[in-house]
Amino acid sequence: MRSLAAHGLALGVPPGWEGRIQRRGVSFPVERTRSVVHLANFALPEQRDDFGGGVTPAMRSPDVFVVLFEYGPESLGAPLFASKGVPRVTADMFGSRRLQRPLPGQLGCQHFFTAGGRPFCLYVVAGSRAYLPRIVADVNAVLAGLDIEP
Amino acid sequence: MTSAILVVETVVVVLLTLLVAGLLRSHAEILRRLHALGAGLDPDAPADREGPAISRPVDLRTPGSETFAAAADLDGAGLRDDAVHVSVVGARRRTLLAFLSSGCLTCQGFWEAFADGRGLDLSADIRLVVVTKDGGEESISALRRLAPPHLPVVMSSAAWADYRVPGSPYFVLVDGPDGRVRGEGTGANWDQVKNLLRQALDDSHGDGREVRIDRALLAQGVAPGDPSLYRTAAQIAEDSRA
Secondary structure, three states, X not given: OEEEEEOOEEEEEOOOOEEEEXXXXXXXXXXXXXXXXXXXXXXXXXXXXXXXXXXXXXXXXXXXXXXXXXXXXXXXXXXXXXXXXXXXXXXXXXXHHHOOOOOOOOEEEEEEEEEOOEEEEEEEEEOOOOOHHHHHHHHHHHHHOOEEOO | OHHHHHHHHHHHHHHHHHHHHHHHHXXXXXXXXXXXXXXXXXXXXXXXXXXXXXXXXXXXXXXXXOOOOOOOOEEEEOOOOOEEEEOOOOOXXXXXXXXXXXXXXXXXXXXXXXXXXXXXXXXXXXXXXXXXXOHHHOOHHHHHHHOOOOOOEEEOHHHXXXXXXXXXXXXXXXXXXXXXXXXXXXXXXXXXHHHHHHHHXXXXXXXXXXXXXXXXXXXXXXXXXOHXXXXXXXXXXXXXXX
């Protein structure tokens, strides 16, 4: 695995996968944006929204797209982010109604958590149920190598 | 006395004439050799002009190296404070790596060509990725102005070393599924690089030329098995006489 690190986040990228760790630009000087991680087992398009707009419509059955989206400190302590530590995913966490943008055949998974004192949403889009076992294993391998600095 | 002065002056004039002629000839030879090396001084010279000058891609494969560098994924920084990992080895498609810089004059033409992705006439199974040197060796503000938003740009001096890039602009074509470099070289403009790319594809896939010929024949209504494909030279000559 090749490592990718920026903005207090570090993770391994499996062979054949792509990754970006970025922060969106700000429109106003007082504005502050947070980290967004995008990972995929296919070529990531450059023009993509935080939660996969511009990405998921082109996905194929074996494809997986992973988002790790950081929220601001005002979200700390909120019940939504009560889960502590980097999570793992299971097949029963995926469903077609958990997609930000429902597309035929695709399944989504969302999990909010806090790690390193930082609140995150893990969002995963699977290309199809047929490939879900392998996708779950691959995503968990990535999550096992995720390091979040406080 | 006057005659002697006239003779001396004549000799001096002749010598100066010879000297100027020699200098002009030397200058012309220098220009001719520079032109042959691809450093022609005429920016408006047509790119498709015949001859040994800048019209052909110049192979800049690393001297002394009989093989291409081993292909490697790209790890580096993006242009907006981001970390980037681009998969090249094992990717589903081929990747054309364009090693460019913000400062080189020849690169400007490539940045402009890349701004309109549709005009590149790149096969759908080839992904174009621009690789520049690290931020410390580049002008990031200039790169932000030059890079079109749809194009992946990775700042990675390590990639330049991995692919043994001799200078910019330089292009490397990597076959993703087998993870090997299929061709590399440079050119003065995008048309030249496309020719280089076509040669690399023909070299790497023996059927590339055949596919192109088949497509051209089909476009003219000549399908496989067409009787016209099996005429002898004598028949063709006879038809042309008739």
